[in-house]
Amino acid sequence: MKMSFRWYGPDDPVKIEYIRQIPNMKAIVTAVYDVPVGNVWSNDSILKLKKTVEDAGLDFEVIESVPVHEDIKLGAGLRDKYIENYKENIRRLGKAGIKVICYNFMPVFDWTRTQLDKVAADGSTSLVFYKEQIEKMSPLGGELSLPGWDSSYKKEDLKDLFEKYSKLTEEDLWENLKYFLSEIIPVAEEAGVKMAIHPDDPPYGIFGLPRIITNEENIDRFLKLVDSEYNGLTLCTGSLGCASSNDIPKMVEKYAALKRIHFMHIRNVKNYDDGSFEETAHYSECGSLDMAAVVKALVKHNFDGYIRPDHGRMIWGEKGKPGYGLYDRALGAAYINGLWEGISSCLEV
Numbered sequence: 395m396k397m398s399f400r401w402y403g404p405d406d407p408v409k410i411e412y413i414r415q416i417p418n419m420k421a422i423v424t425a426v427y428d429v430p431v432g433n434v435w436s437n438d439s440i441l442k443l444k445k446t447v448e449d450a451g452l453d454f455e456v457i458e459s460v461p462v463h464e465d466i467k468l469g470a471g472l473r474d475k476y477i478e479n480y481k482e483n484i485r486r487l488g489k490a491g492i493k494v495i496c497y498n499f500m501p502v503f504d505w506t507r508t509q510l511d512k513v514a515a516d517g518s519t520s521l522v523f524y525k526e527q528i529e530k531m532s533p534l535g536g537e538l539s540l541p542g543w544d545s546s547y548k549k550e551d552l553k554d555l556f557e558k559y560s561k562l563t564e565e566d567l568w569e570n571l572k573y574f575l576s577e578i579i580p581v582a583e584e585a586g587v588k589m590a591i592h593p594d595d596p597p598y599g600i601f602g603l604p605r606i607i608t609n610e611e612n613i614d615r616f617l618k619l620v621d622s623e624y625n626g627l628t629l630c631t632g633s634l635g636c637a638s639s640n641d642i643p644k645m646v647e648k649y650a651a652l653k654r655i656h657f658m659h660i661r662n663v664k665n666y667d668d669g670s671f672e673e674t675a676h677y678s679e680c681g682s683l684d685m686a687a688v689v690k691a692l693v694k695h696n697f698d699g700y701i702r703p704d705h706g707r708m709i710w711g712e713k714g715k716p717g718y719g720l721y722d723r724a725l726g727a728a729y730i731n732g733l734w735e736g737i738s739s740c741l742e743v
């Protein structure tokens with residue numbers, strides 16, 4: 395495995411020099427943020443980013459994300475033009491040394507929470523999703539915004555998008571995903587870049603918008619849409635794990651054995667009976683997921699892809715992007731390193 399850390403570029407309050415100081419930290423996961431969704435990234439921007447990362451002593455091998463334009467998900471408008479742009483981004487990133495591209499196929503919104511700074515008993519804050527809060531939220535009111543989201547939608551664009559999605563069924567979304575993959579995977583194969591879809595977070599439809607990368611059955615279906623190693627997964631334990639029906643260690647074991655996981659997002663969540671959940675520290679006992687079982691499944695199948703500690707809480711007074719501070723993610727990386735080393739040495743005995 396190769397340990398990595400998400401960094402939002404020079405404007406990120408977390409300094410790249412500090413990321414390097416985390417034990418076993420090898421690579422930065424980042425993206426070019428200066429182009430609107432759907433456009434081609436300039437070679438200059440890509441190479442500048444690569445230089446910044448490499449000058450900091452870290453590898454530039456994973457992009458999160460190259461976002462997919464809504465026209466592609468909707469199968470409408472300028473879809474073919476945006477797919478051509480997407481292919482060009484894959485080629486350019488491959489030439490720059492990128493090995494994995496993470497992306498998602500969630501209509502309109504990426505990961506969704508109802509509160510970004512819920513104070514826990516120990517004084518730390520974290521992201522939470524409470525059913526009673528989500529029911530009261532109106533996405534068209536414009537009060538929702540998260541660091542991973544495309545913030546360029548204006549209220550009117552959102553209205554228009556909701557209108558278009560109201561006619562799109564889950565099956566249509568599958569069709570459009572298949573169309574997209576059939577176009578891009580051959581290019582990814584040629585460029586030597588593994589595509590790694592991120593699961594839907596949370597893994598069910600929200601605000602009446604369909605979501606399909608949600609559970610084992612659907613992931614099996616996804617992998618068959620284009621049966622290539624280059625059509626793979628970002629397996630995010632927290633995204634899939636906030637649905638208690640998903641058996642995360644089992645899924646990790648299955649897809650690691652198939653060599654279809656290229657990128658692991660490892661974090662813990664505490665689930666409640668009504669479907670609400672809270673993001674917690676990585677340590678198993680803090681949440682509902684068995685982190686040792688997850689790492690064991692990876693070690694067992696000689697996982698050689700990338701891992702990043704996902705969302706941390708805000709601790710020790712840190713201020714920053716919700717979920718993306720330095721301290722708790724660094725603790726997460728150290729914890730995963732410890733599990734990895736301990737489990738590998740036991741499995742060797």
Ligand code: DNO
Nearest residue numbers: 459496497498504505542592
């Ligand atoms: C959340 C992230 C996601 C992820 C995208 C990939 O913290 O894991 O925003 O980057 O879904 O496109």
